[in-house]
Amino acid sequence: MTKITIVTDAWYPQVNGVVRSIENTNRELERMGIEVSMITPLDFSSVPCPTYPEIRLSVASYSAVARAIEKFGPTSVHIATEGPLGLLARRWCLKNKVSFSTSYHTRFPEYVAARFPIPIRWLRAFVRWFHNAGNGCMVATASLERELSKLGLRNLLRWSRGIDQALFRPQPLEAEPFGLQRPIFMTVSRLAVEKNLPAFLSLDLPGTKVVVGDGPERANLQRQFPDVHFLGMKTGEDLARAYAQADVFVFPSLTDTFGNTILEALASGVPVAAYPVTGPIDIIEEGSGAGALHPDLRQACLNALNCSRENARRLAEHYTWTAATRQFLDNVVTARGKRPPSLPSPSI
Incomplete structure (x- = not known):
């Protein structure tokens, strides 16, 4: 049986594309009979992100994240974000020689550089270091795949998105x-x-x-x-x-x-x-x-x-979320079948 642990620093009460994508994917995975365990900021104490207090940064220990993963015993680990929880889960996977997948939801270098005086080349080096340690980095579009490939990211896998077409639908137009x-x-x-x-x-x-x-x-x-x-x-x-x-x-x-x-x-x-x-x-x-x-x-x-x-x-x-989730599932299975890569030091 396929059991997936998904680790994300973006979760409720945040409302954004990362949360919605994971939420909808989880619903479809459940329909497919896949068991999913989530590791999110709701499991730990947190502090507000500087300049953006609506985002909470988890204050978690390595041992706590390790226990959460090991208790569930996943066949696949997917790390959705490059935040504190993502870093700890990445560390656990590498320490235990467990293959894992990641996803690139947000232009992390540009996002951080807009808030803090950090050179963007350092942030891009961090992104390469983080994602290239995994066995597959999921991206939503062809243009993003080309862009990240030029930045040195490897093992890029396509994961599109879907839409709830019953909820979001045309409705009668009001005059005003x-x-x-x-x-x-x-x-x-x-x-x-x-x-x-x-x-x-x-x-x-x-x-x-x-x-x-x-x-x-x-x-x-x-x-x-x-x-x-x-x-x-x-x-x-x-x-x-x-x-x-x-x-x-x-x-x-x-x-x-x-x-x-x-x-x-x-x-x-x-x-x-x-x-x-x-x-x-x-x-x-x-x-x-x-x-x-x-x-x-x-x-x-x-x-x-x-x-x-x-x-x-x-x-x-x-x-459709059904088609997008099948892509996601194929990707985590593909990543599971690969050997963990050797890791060069990040170059700035």
């Missing part, structure tokens, strides 16, 4: 959703510096700009952009209803590795406007009529107004 004038240009995001939200919020666009989400930058953004409507955090059916009322979904991030919210918007029948960068260029297929990519985000927004809601939904239907 939220009491606001159309067209509605909406983003759904964690309100944090790496999301590049001012690039969208500062645009001169017709209608109304709407933000769904919360985070450390919310107060600053509300002061800076008083004409923008901030609806706060929404989940479940409330989030699905909000998506469905947008005319265009705007994805201003330059650093995301995929963009789960893009799929949520498309499934809701909402065309997407974004920069032509990793994530959007892998999802918004050229000629699909489901969205618009342009180096000028305002132009992308205006072009997306002419895209079809039917085409957006049609594109989203290609993405």
Whole structure:
């Protein structure tokens, strides 16, 4: 029987793409009869992350993480993040000569460099050191695979994403959703510096700009952009209803590795406007009529107004969590069958 231990520093109460991806994957693995054990910050005491207190950093000992893994007795170990728990699980796997897989959810070097004065070449060396110790690093898209390969990451494996197409769906359009004038240009995001939200919020666009989400930058953004409507955090059916009322979904991030919210918007029948960068260029297929990519985000927004809601939904239907989870399972099995690599020292 396949038993998988998944180690992640990103977990509840955080709401982000990492958490949602693991949550949905776990649900599908359970349906497939796979037993999963989670090691998360909920299992340990924690401290707030400097500059981003909503993220909690686990204060865990090596022995505690080792006991958690050994008690479950997994056939495969997957390390989802490069944080404190990921480092301890990596150490255990190497010490015990256990093959393991990792995943690259976030542009870690850029994310850290945006908050701390650390040279990005050091952070990239750390990423190589961390992931190349494993037997497979899962990435969501072809463009990200090419990018990481150039940075020296090895054993890259594809793990796409899916979407709950029953929850996120087209719904009847209101004349003035939220009491606001159309067209509605909406983003759904964690309100944090790496999301590049001012690039969208500062645009001169017709209608109304709407933000769904919360985070450390919310107060600053509300002061800076008083004409923008901030609806706060929404989940479940409330989030699905909000998506469905947008005319265009705007994805201003330059650093995301995929963009789960893009799929949520498309499934809701909402065309997407974004920069032509990793994530959007892998999802918004050229000629699909489901969205618009342009180096000028305002132009992308205006072009997306002419895209079809039917085409957006049609594109989203290609993405299912069942297919994505089969990829994940194949990857952890592939990684398990490889011998642990020899480890060079990280070069800066």
